[in-house]
Amino acid sequence: MTEYADLADLLVDWLLHSPIQLANGQHQGAVAGWLGDHDQPTFAYPEITGYYLSTMSYISYTRPDLADAANSAAGRALDWIRKATVAGQVVPTRIHLDGYAANHDWRNRARFSFDLGMILRGVISAGATFTHPLTDDLRLTICSMIRPFCSPAGPIASHQVNPGFDDSCLPPRWSTQKGPHHVKVAAGLSVVPEDDFLRSSGRATIEYWAGHDDDLSGVQPHPAFYYIEGMLQAAKIYASERYLDVATSRYGRTLERLRGESGAIDLSRSDVLAQALRIGCHLAAVGRLSAKYEDCLSELAKSYCRFVRSDGSVLFRQDSPGITVQRNAWSAMFGLQALDLYRGLLVGDARINSIALLHLI
Numbered sequence: 213m214t215e216y217a218d219l220a221d222l223l224v225d226w227l228l229h230s231p232i233q234l235a236n237g238q239h240q241g242a243v244a245g246w247l248g249d250h251d252q253p254t255f256a257y258p259e260i261t262g263y264y265l266s267t268m269s270y271i272s273y274t275r276p277d278l279a280d281a282a283n284s285a286a287g288r289a290l291d292w293i294r295k296a297t298v299a300g301q302v303v304p305t306r307i308h309l310d311g312y313a314a315n316h317d318w319r320n321r322a323r324f325s326f327d328l329g330m331i332l333r334g335v336i337s338a339g340a341t342f343t344h345p346l347t348d349d350l351r352l353t354i355c356s357m358i359r360p361f362c363s364p365a366g367p368i369a370s371h372q373v374n375p376g377f378d379d380s381c382l383p384p385r386w387s388t389q390k391g392p393h394h395v396k397v398a399a400g401l402s403v404v405p406e407d408d409f410l411r412s413s414g415r416a417t418i419e420y421w422a423g424h425d426d427d428l429s430g431v432q433p434h435p436a437f438y439y440i441e442g443m444l445q446a447a448k449i450y451a452s453e454r455y456l457d458v459a460t461s462r463y464g465r466t467l468e469r470l471r472g473e474s475g476a477i478d479l480s481r482s483d484v485l486a487q488a489l490r491i492g493c494h495l496a497a498v499g500r501l502s503a504k505y506e507d508c509l510s511e512l513a514k515s516y517c518r519f520v521r522s523d524g525s526v527l528f529r530q531d532s533p534g535i536t537v538q539r540n541a542w543s544a545m546f547g548l549q550a551l552d553l554y555r556g557l558l559v560g561d562a563r564i565n566s567i568a569l570l571h572l573i
Contacts, residue, residue, distance in 0.1 A: 216454070216477065216513065216517075216551045216554055216555040217551075217571045219517055219551055220495065220548055220551040222520065222522075222524035223463065223524050223526065223544050224271055224524075224548060225524050226276075227264075227267060227524075227526030227541075227548070228271075228278070228281050228282070228285060228525060228546065230247070230251070230539075230543050231244070231247060231251055231252070232244055232246075232247060232253065233288065233500075234256060234515040239292060239309070240288065241256060241288035241289050241291050241292030242257070242258070242261055242289070242296075243256070243260050243264040243289060243541055244260070244541060245257040245260055245306065245501060245532035245540070246538040246539055246540045247525065247529055247539040248538065248539075249537065251539070254307060254308065254309060254310055255306045255308045255310075256292075256307040256309065257305075257306055257490070258296065258303050258304075258305070258327060258331055258352050259305070259326070259327035260541050260542055261293060261333035261334070261336060262332070262333060262334030262335070263330055263542055263573050264289055264334065264541070265286055265290070265334030265335060265398065265475060266291055266333060266334045266337040266338075266545075266571050266572065266573045267548065267573050268282040268286040268341075268543045269282070269286070269338055269342070270337075270548075270568065270571040270573065271548075272341050272342070273341070273571065274552060274564065274567055283342050284346075285465040286287075286338050286341075286342055288460045289338075291346065292300075293331065293350055294346050294350060297353050297357070299396045303318075303323075304316070304320040305322075305324060306319050307317035318381060318382055318383060320374075321373060321374055321377045322371040322373045322377065322381075322388075322513040323357075323371060323372050324370065324380060324387065325361040325368050325397055325440075326390075326393060326394060326397055326446040327360045328361075328397075329352055329368075329394070329396065329397030329401070330397075332351065332354045332355065332400050332404070333396075333397075333572075335347055335350045335351050335354060335404065336351060336400060337405070337571050338353040341571075344418060351404070351465065355407060355410060357402075359410065360364070360411060362409070364412035364413050364416055365410065365416060365418070366416055366417075367416065367420040367421065367460035368390070368395060368401075368413065369390060370389055370390045371388060371392070378424060381419040382509060383535075386432055386434075387435075387526060388433070388572065391431065391435060391439075392424075392425075392428055392431060392435065392436070392438075393435035393436075394421070394442075395417060395418055395421050395438070395441070395443055395446065395511065396438050396441050397414075397417070398413070398414040398415070398442060399414065399418070399442040399443075399445035399446050399449065400414070402414035402415030402472065403411055403449060416454070418446045418450075419443070419445075421439065422443065422454065422458050425458050425461070428462070429465070431466075433466050433470045433478075433484050433487075433488070434481070434483070434484050435503060436469075437466060438487075439462065439464035440459045440491050441491065441572055444456070444459045444494060444569065445457075445490070445569060445572055447459060448569055453533030456500065456528070459491075460501075461499075463491055464502055465543055466488075467488060472571060477508065477511060477512065477515065478565075479515045479518075480512070480530075481528065481529060481543075482516060482527060482528055482543040482547065483540065485512055485515055485516040485550075486516055486543060486549075487546055487550075488545035489509060489512040489513055489516060489550040489553070489554060490546065490549050490553050490554075490568065492508065492509050492549070493509060493553035493554050493557045493565070494553065494565055494568070496557055497553075497562060498565075509554060513550070516547055516550065517551075519543065519547075520547070523540070524544070525539035525544065526539065526543040527539065527540065527543075528543055542573075545573045549572070549573055553562050553565060
């Protein structure tokens with residue numbers, strides 16, 4: 213148990229003090245997707261900056277002695293988002309720092325509701341935690357940017373291509389398709405203050421995908437876990453046992469897919485391991501984890517820890533010849549909550565579970 217607490221604290225230290233949050237330049241305050249060789253960030257990532265805001269809120273509640281540091285980091289991130297979204301301008305999905313032309317990255321040929329949704333979730337989380345003058349105006353700005361993707365009558369749209377492009381410019385990936393991962397966006401929309409349109413759109417999206425859960429057998433584990441995370445939050449927001457049932461059932465089926473035909477868990481990606489662990493810990497804490505999966509939590513925790521380096525950074529994948537090392541931001545953030553939740557489960561600390569669900573990264 214001490215091992216998991218120590219590793220979680222290492223992750224916190226890295227998130228607060230490493231170059232993962234840009235310290236200077238035009239994009240000061242933004243958060244990089246990962247650090248590459250020599251700990252250099254290669255691109256600023258607005259979606260991950262949203263995750264970072266949720267993480268700083270989470271750290272503030274779980275580690276009060278670091279609340280001032282988390283507040284300062286959140287303030288820098290909020291200030292960057294303000295500059296990046298001034299006058300409602302389109303924010304590239306990935307802002308490359310090495311001179312790589314923006315449109316060479318297909319992700320920058322469209323705006324994605326999932327990315328905007330994660331920024332919105334982070335801004336709302338920061339607004340509930342920190343006293344920062346930017347949060348209300350930023351929430352309204354991001355809400356106006358995500359509104360065109362939404363409808364009270366159906367699920368959230370995936371993307372809108374930028375001028376000069378059409379859908380053929382995007383590869384057929386889960387991230388470019390309308391899908392159940394948007395339930396994580398919808399859970400954030402469901403708590404937007406004083407906006408009936410966005411809240412209705414969020415609820416319609418949750419209902420749509422809950423009603424189509426049996427059709428999701430082909431969904432990859434990573435977006436499936438996003439779906440489950442959103443459904444768990446929706447279950448809390450709407451006090452819905454049905455949503456909790458959907459999340460419980462889908463978790464079992466997704467874990468089986470992660471295991472594969474051999475029965476061994478796919479250990480290739482640290483972010484997916486962290487997602488699997490934190491969802492499993494939450495379900496265990498509320499008495500919903502099937503007994504057949506209880507032993508998996510220990511395996512997931514130990515497997516994730518093998519990706520954590522001595523400086524608190526987390527490899528996206530294990531070092532392999534010919535593969536660039538990624539010290540990945542979201543793997544660290546997801547893993548922080550996962551390790552805290554697992555330790556909390558072992559010692560019977562239910563408070564961590566409540567905080568993590570409220571400020572789910």
